[in-house]
Amino acid sequence: MYNRILVPVDGSDQSAAAVEHTLDLAEKYDADVHAVYVVDTGTNLLTVSKDEVRDTLRDLGEETAEGVLREVEGRVGDADADIDLVVDVLEGKPDEEILQYADEHGIDLVVMGTHGRTGVKRRLLGSVTERVIRDGDIPVLTVGGPSTS
Template sequence: MTDVYDRILVPTDGSEPAAAAVRHALDLADRYDATLHALFVVDTDKSWMTVSKVEVHDALWEVGRETATRVLAEVEAVTADAGVELVTEILEGSPDRRIPEYAAENGIDLVVMGTHGRTGLQHRLLGSVTERVIRETTVPVMAVNAEASD
């Protein structure tokens, strides 16, 4: 019998909800002897907010890449302690588009994502990356509520 999960994707942005998702994904990867893929998507699509799109895009990418490197190093540290195989990747673009693309291109069996628990007007204005990924991907998505996971 083959394992249910061979490749687990955990997108992270360094937030507490993402950290909760990393903990759950790491536990699952350890349990199923799966490879854990940690993905940081630098949201360069925010560059539409100004006239100087190239400058903003470059600045977002530079700052985002530095943050991504730091966040993924933290994931690498906890993963090494657990003895789980890890693949890390930094991409740019819209997270709700890049996460499903990465999952499809890398044969991901499960996506584990944190949720911020936004409701009401805040949810309507900002939406939910997790919600959009659930709609766009063809693989199961586990949504981890940081408040309920501890």
């Protein structure tokens, strides 16, 4: 049923819960797992015109991505099943990059946390998960995590 499962990660508790569900599904269906972290260079609360500032934001995002993806690799290594893992760092608007990646890699299912951002950022920028569901034509399994309230 599922051969390739995509799990976008961002380091949040909801993202970690999505990884756990993804590993369970991958074991059950003998599916490959694709874990991606999107460095958000497509949306900013403030308009940034200086290239140096954008480069700094990109570098910080890539450092965060490496740590988050290492955690996913560790969880896959701890799993009882033999799961093939592909990791990638993308750059741009998260919802657009996730959908493009899914299309380019023949992803059968996207497993996402219900939200990663909280508070004002979530209200101003919206939910990446909501936009992936609304704009995509691929099945999306949403996973809640521990309450942030």
